[in-house]
Amino acid sequence: xxxxxxxxxxxxxxHLALVALLNVDLGLWSLFIEAGDAxxxxxxxxxxxxxxxxxxxxxxxxxxxxxxxxxxILYLAFSTFCLLSGLPYSSNLYFLWVYIDAFLVLxxxxxFSKQRKMEIIVLSSKILICTIFAIALLQKxxxxxxxxxxxxxxxxxxxxxxFQFAPFAERFLFQEGLSLxxxxxxxxxxxxxxxxxTLNSTILVPIYQSELLLNxxxxxxxxxxxxxxxxxxxxxxxxxxxxxxxxHLTLFAFLIGTYSIVPIIYDWGLTFATLGxxxxxxxxxxxxxxxxxxxxxSAMIFAPVTTALFRHYQGII
Amino acid sequence: MNQKEIAIAWFPSILLLIVGLxxxxxxxxxxxxxxxxxxxxxxxCTNYEKRAITWVKVEDKFLLTKxxxxxxxxxxxxxxxxxxxxxxxxxxxxxxKKIDQKFILIQESDLRKTSKKIFPNKLLEQNYFKDINIxxxxxxxxxxxxxxxxxxxxxxxxxxxxxxxWKLIKIVEExxxx
Numbered sequence: 001x002x003x004x005x006x007x008x009x010x011x012x013x014x015h016l017a018l019v020a021l022l023n024v025d026l027g028l029w030s031l032f033i034e035a036g037d038a039x040x041x042x043x044x045x046x047x048x049x050x051x052x053x054x055x056x057x058x059x060x061x062x063x064x065x066x067x068x069x070x071x072x073i074l075y076l077a078f079s080t081f082c083l084l085s086g087l088p089y090s091s092n093l094y095f096l097w098v099y100i101d102a103f104l105v106l107x108x109x110x111x112f113s114k115q116r117k118m119e120i121i122v123l124s125s126k127i128l129i130c131t132i133f134a135i136a137l138l139q140k141x142x143x144x145x146x147x148x149x150x151x152x153x154x155x156x157x158x159x160x161x162x163f164q165f166a167p168f169a170e171r172f173l174f175q176e177g178l179s180l181x182x183x184x185x186x187x188x189x190x191x192x193x194x195x196x197x198t199l200n201s202t203i204l205v206p207i208y209q210s211e212l213l214l215n216x217x218x219x220x221x222x223x224x225x226x227x228x229x230x231x232x233x234x235x236x237x238x239x240x241x242x243x244x245x246x247x248h249l250t251l252f253a254f255l256i257g258t259y260s261i262v263p264i265i266y267d268w269g270l271t272f273a274t275l276g277x278x279x280x281x282x283x284x285x286x287x288x289x290x291x292x293x294x295x296x297x298s299a300m301i302f303a304p305v306t307t308a309l310f311r312h313y314q315g316i317i
Numbered sequence: 318m319n320q321k322e323i324a325i326a327w328f329p330s331i332l333l334l335i336v337g338l339x340x341x342x343x344x345x346x347x348x349x350x351x352x353x354x355x356x357x358x359x360x361x362c363t364n365y366e367k368r369a370i371t372w373v374k375v376e377d378k379f380l381l382t383k384x385x386x387x388x389x390x391x392x393x394x395x396x397x398x399x400x401x402x403x404x405x406x407x408x409x410x411x412x413x414k415k416i417d418q419k420f421i422l423i424q425e426s427d428l429r430k431t432s433k434k435i436f437p438n439k440l441l442e443q444n445y446f447k448d449i450n451i452x453x454x455x456x457x458x459x460x461x462x463x464x465x466x467x468x469x470x471x472x473x474x475x476x477x478x479x480x481x482x483w484k485l486i487k488i489v490e491e492x493x494x495x
Contacts, residue, residue, distance in 0.1 A: 088355065088402045095336055095356035099329035106325055116322070123318065124326040131330040132358055135337040139352060139359035142341070145475035146362040153478045155364065193483075195372035195379035195467055201485045202474075214478055262361070 009285050012118045016066040017059075018274050019100065023075045024049075024056050025267055026097050027082055045085060052078050069108035076101035093268055096132070125278035126235050129251075132272075133232040137225065146221060153217035154207060227254050235279070248284045251276045252291055259295045266299035333358075351401035364473060365399040367486075372467045373420060379467065382420065386411055400470070403487075408468060412491045415466040422461060465492040 008014055027049045055074060059065045079101045083094040103124060107117055140146045193203065231254055234247040251272065259269035270292055277288035318326075333356075340357030344350040351366060352359030371384040385398040386407065470487035
């Protein structure tokens with residue numbers, strides 16, 4: 001690979017440029033798509049988004065702006081606005097981006113050299129990957145309905161949260177006799193609820209019954225624990241340089257596995273890939289870029305399908 | 318690396334830990350905040366546990382209406398609403414807005430003119446309401462106000478991997494005093 005290209009993607013400016021782009025992406029999702037019913041209305045939210053897009057273009061023209069503390073104060077203000085304007089319903093990712101921007105503000109208030117700053121970013125990204133996986137693992141381990149396979153089983157066989165899983169279910173599980181009628185059945189149950197039910201009334205949901213699906217669900221639960229646990233242990237404790245490839249291969253497996261199934265939350269995937277890339281050597285950084293491109297392409301192809309299916313299932317109710 | 322540099326590197330993770338553990342041990346178990354929200358990094362370990370369904374009463378008849386408790390998002394609004402978090406204040410505010418809102422009765426035949434969506438036979442057999450908007454105004458249907466609004470909060474319970482049920486955990490109702 002071209003040496004000049006490698007030098008560019010290993011630079012502090014390149015990492016900061018990715019972070020700036022992800023701030024815009026986050027804003028796009030939070031302020032435009034979620035907030036405005038995908039309409040270009042002139043609101044405070046959309047105006048702020050437009051302003052931050054213009055500023056990001058300027059940052060790309062005058063790259064020295066990436067090294068300015070003002071830039072990161074601006075991005076922190078923007079991500080904080082995204083977070084606060086959605087409370088109490090803001091997604092977990094918005095919290096994470098406030099932490100990342102706050103970290104960069106703090107970093108650019110120091111007088112460390114560029115190389116020192118990059119080293120701190122590398123260490124911070126490693127710790128952050130470990131912390132995210134530690135919390136995510138803890139959440140799963142203390143949720144009995146995840147550990148016994150209920151979550152995956154009912155996700156695949158029902159329509160409660162089918163907008164994420166329906167395409168997966170349709171692609172792979174119809175062969176096992178799972179029909180669209182079964183996926184619909186939960187929404188039909190909800191449609192049958194009547195206004196005069198009393199408190200603590202219960203409605204049993206018809207769920208497709210399959211031993212094979214149950215085994216697949218249990219396998220997926222434990223696979224998730226293994227791969228997230230693997231990322232946590234490797235990024236936390238694998239200090240040998242010659243074994244660093246294990247960190248990256250495990251994170252790639254997580255990224256490709258997870259965001260192929262749930263492309264709609266591609267921005268999480270891009271965030272993980274950016275953190276992983278920061279920790280990678282010159283040899284591995286290009287593979288992170290390729291993974292990011294894969295996640296984006298997957299999102300562009302499958303996220304609209306997923307959204308359409310979600311609306312389809314909603315429409316049935 | 319010196320201590321100052323290490324402290325800066327730890328900064329975002331410390332914030333994440335504080336908010337994450339607060340979610341795990343307080344916001345979710347005590348306040349009922351969904352694992353999908355609130356900074357707890359718990360997505361995809363459970364479903365969106367709660368849904369809200371809104372019934373609007375007009376002339377002694379309850380009818381289902383499109384609605385959402387998700388104030389900043391119209392994308393997911395429909396005959397029910399996913400709710401990651403609800404408090405009495407949020408619910409009261411929501412119900413009051415519904416009381417103040419005007420509705421339009423849409424007949425089955427009108428629906429087909431305005432929407433390409435697939436609707437189930439069960440709902441096509443009855444009249445129901447849709448929030449008023451430009452498309453429905455064109456229908457020339459009478460504009461109505463609700464006598465009362467009743468919101469049901471349903472919580473999903475996993476009984477076992479193969480069995481699950483909805484449980485009605487909260488009912489909020491307000492009447493129109495006009």
